Amino acid sequence: MSQNILQQRIVSIDILRGFDMFFLVGAGDILRHFIEGFNSDSLAPIHYQLTHTPWIGFTAWDIIMPLFLFTSGLSMPFSFSKFLNQDYPKKKIYTKILKRFCWLFLLGWIVQGNLLDLRIDHFYVYCNTLHSIAFGYLITSLIILNIRKISWQLITGGALVFIYWLLMTFVPVPDYGSGIFTPDGNLAI
Numbered sequence: 212m213s214q215n216i217l218q219q220r221i222v223s224i225d226i227l228r229g230f231d232m233f234f235l236v237g238a239g240d241i242l243r244h245f246i247e248g249f250n251s252d253s254l255a256p257i258h259y260q261l262t263h264t265p266w267i268g269f270t271a272w273d274i275i276m277p278l279f280l281f282t283s284g285l286s287m288p289f290s291f292s293k294f295l296n297q298d299y300p301k302k303k304i305y306t307k308i309l310k311r312f313c314w315l316f317l318l319g320w321i322v323q324g325n326l327l328d329l330r331i332d333h334f335y336v337y338c339n340t341l342h343s344i345a346f347g348y349l350i351t352s353l354i355i356l357n358i359r360k361i362s363w364q365l366i367t368g369g370a371l372v373f374i375y376w377l378l379m380t381f382v383p384v385p386d387y388g389s390g391i392f393t394p395d396g397n398l399a400i
Contacts, residue, residue: 221289224282227282228283234272234275239261239275260272266393266394280343280344280347283347283348284351287351291304291355301356305356308348308349311345311348312345312346315341315342315344316341316342316345323339338400350371379398384396384397384398
């Protein structure tokens with residue numbers, strides 16, 4: 212019976228990820244164009260929820276990327292448990308993690324569109340969702356594989372968020388200073 216519950220949880224994660232990908236790949240564009248075809252002020256609030264805010268603010272569409280990261284993180288313990296329960300060599304697991312990290316990072320550069328431009332002023336090392344997924348996957352994988360107790364995983368995650376906040380708030384960015392959260396002046400960019 213517990214195996215059946217486990218399978219249901221995995222299916223629910225897959226459904227949530229599929230829903231997210233459905234909107235990411237094209238449903239959002241289709242809905243936006245459909246609503247634009249009506250040219251109605253009463254549909255404007257729905258159209259607004261299907262677009263990104265420029266920088267400050269929040270819409271339903273802004274949940275797409277974090278939801279994908281969330282579902283990826285949810286599935287990782289299930290994915291790694293099959294390796295850890297079979298005494299799979301950790302070195303091979305780390306190799307798989309590193310390969311996936313590198314592929315995601317390379318694909319992020321390709322999506323950026325400036326990989327082969329050879330103009331350093333148009334090339335950003337860390338610039339899009341695929342890079343966020345790559346780093347999130349790498350860090351979460353290392354935590355899951357090396358810290359087995361849930362309480363310590365939570366403490367580690369909280370500590371990483373706190374360190375990120377410290378860096379973003381107090382490390383100065385050249386020409387901007389510290390604690391600047393504009394699109395061009397924040398430390399992450």
